[in-house]
Structures are given as C-alpha cells and as structure tokens.
Amino acid sequence: MEHRIREAKGTILIYKGEPICYNILNTFAEQLGEALQRLGEGVEYFDVKQSGEAALAAYAGKTYQAVIGFQSYLFDIYLPKAGIYLHDLIKGPKINFQFDHPIWMKNHYIRMPEHCYSATHDRNYAAFIEKYYPRIAGSSIIFPGGCEKSAGENGKQEAERNLRGVQDKKEYQISFIGTYTDYRSYLPLIRNSQGIIKKIAAHFLFQMKQHPEETAEKALEESLRKDGIVLSDEEFLEVLDGVKPMIYCIMSYYREKAVKVILEAGITLEVFGDSWKKSPFGDSPYLRIHEAVDMRESLEVMEKSLISFNVMAWHKDGFTERIANSMLQHSVVLTDESTYLKEQFTDGKDILMYRLNELYKIPELLADYLKGAGRDNLQMIAENAYRKAKENYTWEQSAKKLLAFIDEIDAQERKCSEK
Numbered sequence: 001m002e003h004r005i006r007e008a009k010g011t012i013l014i015y016k017g018e019p020i021c022y023n024i025l026n027t028f029a030e031q032l033g034e035a036l037q038r039l040g041e042g043v044e045y046f047d048v049k050q051s052g053e054a055a056l057a058a059y060a061g062k063t064y065q066a067v068i069g070f071q072s073y074l075f076d077i078y079l080p081k082a083g084i085y086l087h088d089l090i091k092g093p094k095i096n097f098q099f100d101h102p103i104w105m106k107n108h109y110i111r112m113p114e115h116c117y118s119a120t121h122d123r124n125y126a127a128f129i130e131k132y133y134p135r136i137a138g139s140s141i142i143f144p145g146g147c148e149k150s151a152g153e154n155g156k157q158e159a160e161r162n163l164r165g166v167q168d169k170k171e172y173q174i175s176f177i178g179t180y181t182d183y184r185s186y187l188p189l190i191r192n193s194q195g196i197i198k199k200i201a202a203h204f205l206f207q208m209k210q211h212p213e214e215t216a217e218k219a220l221e222e223s224l225r226k227d228g229i230v231l232s233d234e235e236f237l238e239v240l241d242g243v244k245p246m247i248y249c250i251m252s253y254y255r256e257k258a259v260k261v262i263l264e265a266g267i268t269l270e271v272f273g274d275s276w277k278k279s280p281f282g283d284s285p286y287l288r289i290h291e292a293v294d295m296r297e298s299l300e301v302m303e304k305s306l307i308s309f310n311v312m313a314w315h316k317d318g319f320t321e322r323i324a325n326s327m328l329q330h331s332v333v334l335t336d337e338s339t340y341l342k343e344q345f346t347d348g349k350d351i352l353m354y355r356l357n358e359l360y361k362i363p364e365l366l367a368d369y370l371k372g373a374g375r376d377n378l379q380m381i382a383e384n385a386y387r388k389a390k391e392n393y394t395w396e397q398s399a400k401k402l403l404a405f406i407d408e409i410d411a412q413e414r415k416c417s418e419k
Contacts, residue, residue, distance in 0.1 A: 009410075010065040010092070011042040015072045018049055022294045025070040028097070028144055028321075032068070035145065035399035041065075048074060056086060064092035066406045071104075072096055076111050085113035093409045095119055095402070099144065101216060101314065102128050103244050106237060109133040117409060119402065122318030123340065124215050132237050138412075140405040145395030146324025149299040173370060174262070174334070175270040175305040177298050177322060178255060180279045186249035196229070197242035203227060204243050208250040212356035215316045216240070216247050247314055254336075254356050255311045256280070262309070263287055265363030267370075269309070272301065298322075302329035306378060307352070307369070310335035319344075319393070323351075327389035330382045334365075348377075350384035 016029045033043040044064075046056065056074065067090060069075060075094050077086040087094055094113070098105065098120040112135040119142040120126050126139040190201045203223040211219065220240055224231060231239060256279070262269050263286045273292035281287055293301055302308050308326035310333060312318070317339040326333045327350075335341070337353040345351040352369070354362050368374050391397075 009406075010063060011044050012036055013044050013046060013059075013064045013067045013090075013092075015067070015069040015074055016045055016047040016049070017070070017072060017074075022292070024295050025099075027295045028070050029068075031145065031147060031395045032399060032402070035395040036402075038396060039399055039403070041399075041403070048072075053077060060086065060089035062090055064090065066092050066402075066409075067094045068402075069094070069096040071098060071100065073105075073108050075113060075116055076108050078111070087113040087116075093117055093406065093413075095405070097142070097144075098125055098129070101125065101244070101247060102133065103216070103237075103240050103247075106241050109136060112136065115409075115413070117405070119405065120318075121320060122315045122338075124217075124317045125315075128217060132233060138409070140401070140408075142398055142401045142405065143319050143324070143393060144321035145398040146321055146328045146389055146393050147296075147299060147395065148328040148390075149303055170306040170331075171304040172270045172301075172306065173268060174307040174309055174366065175272075175301050175331075176259065176309040177272060177293070177301060178311060179273050179292075180256070180259075180271075180275040181248070181252040182278065183249045183252035183256060186245050186252070189245050193242065196239060200224065200227065200229070200239060201243045201246055205246045205249060208246070209253065212250075212254060213316065216244075216314060251311075251314050254359075258309075258311055258336075258356075258359050258362065259287075261359045261362050262366070265366070267363065267366055270301070270305070272298075299325055299329055302326045302331045305329075305331045307332045307334050307366070312336050312338060324389050324393035327382075327385040327393070330386055332369075332378050332381045333385065334362075345385075345388075348381070350381060350388055352381070 014029050014033050016026045019026055029045070033045065036043050053074065056077065067087070075087050075096060079086055094116045096116070096118050098118050102109065102125050109129070110133065116136055118129050118136050118139045120129070120139060121141070121143045123141060126141060129136050129139050190198065193201055200223055203226065204220050207219040207223045208214065208216065217240060220243065259269065260281060263281050263284045266286060268286045268288060270288045270290060272290045276282060276287065276289045302325055308331040310322055312320070312335065315338055319340050323333050323335060332352060334352040334354065336356050341351065341353060347353045352365065354365065369378050
C-alpha cells in the first residue's frame with residue numbers, strides 16, 4: 001500500500017493498559033505509535049495503569065485525529081449524572097483493535113459511544129462484530145505488524161546479508177513461543193454450568209474437536225441445530241458468551257496434541273516458560289524448557305530458530321504478529337492453516353502449513369525439511385517469506401492501513417453530516 005503525504009489532521013491518541021500476556025498489548029501500542037511517528041503523524045499516549053481511569057476526564061472536549069485502543073475497556077466509561085459516555089466528549093473516531101474472539105469483549109461492545117470502530121486481524125471476527133455488535137459503526141482488517149530484530153540504520157543491507165546462508169547458523173531446529181495450559185482444567189466448567197449452557201457446552205466442545213476448521217460461532221450453530229434449539233441473535237450471543245471458555249479449552253487441547261506428536265517422533269522442541277514443566281511431557285528428553293520471554297525477547301528466539309512452530313488461537317481467517325515476526329527473523333513458519341494464509345501464501349514456497357485434524361503428518365513434514373536437500377528448501381522458503389513479510393506485514397504497513405481507515409471514516413462521516 002502506497003502512503004501519500006497526508007495533510008496534518010491532528011494528533012492520534014493511543015491507549016496503553018494492563019501489562020497482560022507478557023505485555024503484548026502495550027508492546028503493540030508502542031510499535032504502532034512509533035510507526036505512525038515515522039510516517040510523520042503526531043502521537044500521544046495515555047497509560048491507564050499509570051494514570052487511572054479518572055484522569056481521562058481531563059480529555060473531555062479535546063479533539064483527536066483518532067483514539068486508538070488495544071482491546072481496551074475504556075471506551076464504555078459512562079457518566080451517569082450527565083447521561084453520556086465519556087468518549088462522546090472526546091472528539092474523533094474511536095478504533096479498538098480486536099485480537100481475541102470478539103465474544104470476549106461482549107459486555108463492552110454492547111454498550112458503546114458514538115463513532116466507535118474496530119480493527120481486527122481476522123475476517124471472521126469483522127463479520128461477527130458487524131452482525132452482533134450494531135453499536136460498532138464499522139470494521140477494518142488491519143494486522144498486527146512484525147518487527148525485525150536487526151533493523152537499524154544499516155538494517156536493510158544487514159538483512160540481505162543474513163538471507164545468504166542464514167539457515168546454517170541457526171541454534172535451534174524448531175522452537176515454539178506459546179505457553180502450556182492444561183485443557184482438562186476447563187472441563188469442570190461444563191459440569192458446574194447451568195441451564196442451556198450446561199446442555200450445550202459439551203456438544204459445542206465436541207463439535208470444535210471434530211471440525212477444527214470451523215469458527216467458534218459456526219460450531220455453536222451446528223451444536224444448537226443438532227439439539228433442535230432455535231435462538232434469536234441476542235440469545236445466541238448470550239449462549240456463546242456462556243460457553244466461551246470452551247474455545248480456550250479446544251485451543252489448549254490441539255496445542256498439547258501437536259507438541260506431543262513432535263516429541264513422540266524424537267524431534268527436539270525448544271519451549272519457553274515454567275508452564276511447560278506442568279505439561280504431561282515436562283520430563284521428555286526432547287522438550288527443552290527455557291526461561292520465559294517477552295515479545296521483544298521472542299524475536300531473538302525466532303532469529304535462532306530454523307523453524308518457528310505455531311498453533312493459531314482459533315483464528316480461522318486471520319494472520320498474526322507471531323507469523324510476521326518469525327518471517328522477519330528469517331525463520332520458516334510451520335503453522336496450522338487459515339483461510340487467509342491459504343489465499344496469501346503458498347505451502348512449501350513461503351510457509352509450511354498443517355491441518356489440526358492431520359497432526360500425524362507433522363513429523364514426516366519436519367523430517368523432509370530438516371535433513372539433506374530439505375535444508376536447501378528451507379533456505380528458499382525463509383527468503384521468500386522474509387521478503388513478503390517485509391513488504392506487507394510490518395508495523396509501518398499496519399500504520400498505513402490505519403491511516404487509510406481513518407481517512408475512510410472521515411469521508412464517510414462528512415458525507416453523513418452533509419445529508
């Protein structure tokens with residue numbers, strides 16, 4: 001996407017929040033802000049953990065080019081005495097980046113001020129938001145960008161040098177950045193639930209297990225259909241909200257099964273964080289457990305890895321920063337497929353993909369690429385993926401898409417105001 005020189009339209013306010021999940025959302029906020037500044041945009045940050053929600057009152061009456069959140073709950077702050085949302089007093093479009101399934105933000109998205117929008121990395125999520133959250137005025141597909149660890153003043157030249165023979169210098173054969181969660185810990189939630197949730201949760205989980213290519217909402221629709229249950233959209237949303245822990249359960253189930261397949265084939269896997277010590281294979285000689293890493297430290301892990309293993313968090317039509325980061329560190333991505341990945345990448349050319357219902361094929365695939373002539377093919381895949389990611393999946397590209405979305409919103413709202 002070409003970036004035109006834009007006339008000054010004001011500052012972009014970016015929200016930072018709780019340092020959850022190894023501080024990933026705050027890292028996203030900083031990386032997007034830095035990319036916007038490189039494009040000549042003015043950026044201001046508000047850190048809710050540091051300043052507290054009450055400090056936002058000082059922003060009432062201010063105007064911004066846009067107000068950006070990362071799964072932020074700040075947008076639904078309501079002022080009961082005034083009978084208005086605080087963000088109705090902060091002028092400019094509000095755009096909340098959504099990375100998890102939108103059902104996790106249900107209680108937020110059903111009560112929103114005007115001029116609120118979403119940006120997400122999965123087209124299914126955008127469609128879900130449009131259908132079930134009418135208070136969201138619109139959505140755009142904007143991927144979280146990747147970062148290149150070696151990028152700097154001579155980053156481009158250094159990166160091109162790294163492409164030559166880089167596969168021979170890798171310290172790890174295959175690494176996995178994800179943490180371990182025991183899927184069994186979610187099962188008591190089924191037994192302890194009530195009413196329709198208790199009736200449908202087990203069927204919902206079984207449907208996702210049998211059809212891992214389906215979205216969570218599709219799996220629930222099928223479960224309800226088989227049970228002869230007909231719900232309104234509002235009722236469907238409530239039921240999905242009630243069974244949503246099963247989404248994490250099935251994600252954890254397939255993550256455990258995928259890792260087990262690799263280890264049982266005698267392939268060494270590098271993992272990070274103490275959570276893996278609690279896994280059923282914590283004492284496997286093929287599982288090397290390292291200290292936990294944050295997002296920035298994970299770039300070094302990827303740089304050291306011949307192959308970066310990935311299991312999507314049930315994003316069936318999306319792309320993630322972990323994929324982009326791996327590619328930008330010249331590490332070949334091995335991931336479960338998504339509709340978007342199959343459209344934009346070619347298996348064996350710039351990515352390696354597997355299916356969740358065919359995990360047994362992973363060892364043979366790895367054996368083909370880790371030995372002999374397969375290593376040369378890995379070099380080619382890494383080069384192709386690096387160049388594609390550099391062109392399409394950096395934070396600068398994400399920032400350009402965000403600015404285009406802001407311009408689109410501005411044009412749309414101007415058109416509406418003229419009617």
